[in-house]
Amino acid sequence: MVIFSLLLAALALLVALFYFFRYQKIKNQLSKLFVMEYAMNHAQNPLYFVDPKSAAIFYVNKAACKTLGYTYEELTSLTIFNIDPNVTHEAWLKHNEHLKMAQTSDFLTQHKRKDGTLFEVEVFGNVFEYEGKFFNIAFAVDVTQKNHYQKALQESHDALTLRNQELEELAMLDALTKIPNRRFLDEIYAKRFDEHRREDVSLALLMIDVDDFKTYNDFYGHAKGDEVLIQIAQTLQKTLKRPTDFIARYGGEEFVVVLKETSLSGAVTMASELLYAIKFLQIPHEKSKILPYITTSIGIAWKDFDSQITQEELLSFADRALYKAKERGKNGYVLCEEVV
Structure with missing residues (x-):
């Protein structure tokens, strides 16, 4: 009798475990279905399941109802022929x-709202x-909206590119004088040096000191x-004549x-013009040992x-050459003899 009772208890336990695991499996499947339905309903583009x-x-998802102006019940009572006038049987x-x-397709057409x-x-x-049964699933993207997004994306990209260029230019400018800085000089000087050798033309450097x-x-x-x-930086820059001249x-x-x-x-003529341009400003300098206004020295x-x-x-x-110009009393230029 005891053995029979134990067998019944074991059988009951097995049945309980069977239904428990079956319940867990169904629960997991339902949970996955709920997640899938939530994802489809919250997709930005209309989604259609079609026989x-x-x-x-x-x-259909919520985006499809919103785009076409139908309720879910109305839209699921229609066929593709009702919403796409270009599709025949x-x-x-x-x-x-x-x-x-092909398993997939991509085409342009028209949809008709309610x-x-x-x-x-x-x-x-x-x-x-x-x-054993086939189903069609399709996303529909509003081309006008798509073009709007693409245009907005392109505009954002262009704005970002422009901003990056502006930041790059700022990185190449001296913060105080707003003319190119030492970093930019290193780059442009190396470029000009390569060009002068490649094109068989001369190259001159003028080093200027206040x-x-x-x-x-x-x-x-x-x-x-x-x-x-x-004031000096802007004056020097304006005195240069050619687009290729660089300061x-x-x-x-x-x-x-x-x-x-x-x-x-x-090169000597340009040095003279730069010297004169600064003297012409007549910026007072009471403590100068040369003249009562700002002057410069140039090494060529x-x-x-x-x-x-x-x-x-x-x-x-x-x-x-600049050092020699300073030694010789300043307010002038010196041409470096080693290069002549």
Whole structure:
């Protein structure tokens, strides 16, 4: 009797476990279905499930109802022929034959809203088989909206590109004087040097320094000194004549001018014009040992196309010439003899 009772208990336990695991399986399946339905209902684009034989619509998501202006019940009582005026019965059959072979399709057509208005859509169709029966599933993208998004995306991309260019340009500009900085000078000088050798033309460097600038800052203050540097930088830049002529702030009160394809006399002439342009400003400098206003000194280094001097040496020669100009009393220029 006890054994029989135990057997019944074990059997009852097995039955309970069977139904428990079956319940868990059904629960998991339902949970997955709920997740899938939630995802489909919250998709941004209209989604349609269609019977391939009758073209009857048997499931749609919220986006489809909203786009076409129907309720779920209204839309699932219609066929593809009701919402797509371009689809005939013959075209529908051909489409399904193609879909069975290719498994996917992509085409442009029109959809009709409940109020009768038409709009262009791009349809992305797929076919799937379940328990021996085929079903069609399709996403429809409003072409007007798609073009709007693409245009907005392109505009955002263009704006970002422009902003990046602006940031790149800012990174190449001296924060104070708003002319190219040392970083940009390094790049453009290397470029001009390569061009002058490749094109068999000359190259000149002018290194410019503001005379007695430390005493100016000590007497007038650094804020006033910054104003002077800005004025000098802008004046030097405006004095250059050709688009290929280039100036950059080298550091502190020093500037460098790069002149490609200019003669030795042309480089000297430009140095004279730059000196005069700064003197013409007549910026007062009471503590100057030269004149009662701001002056500059310039070192000139010139290289013909067949010279073997490197770009580092040419820059060093311009610096050496500037040093000699300072030694000789400032307010003038010196041509580096090593390059002549």
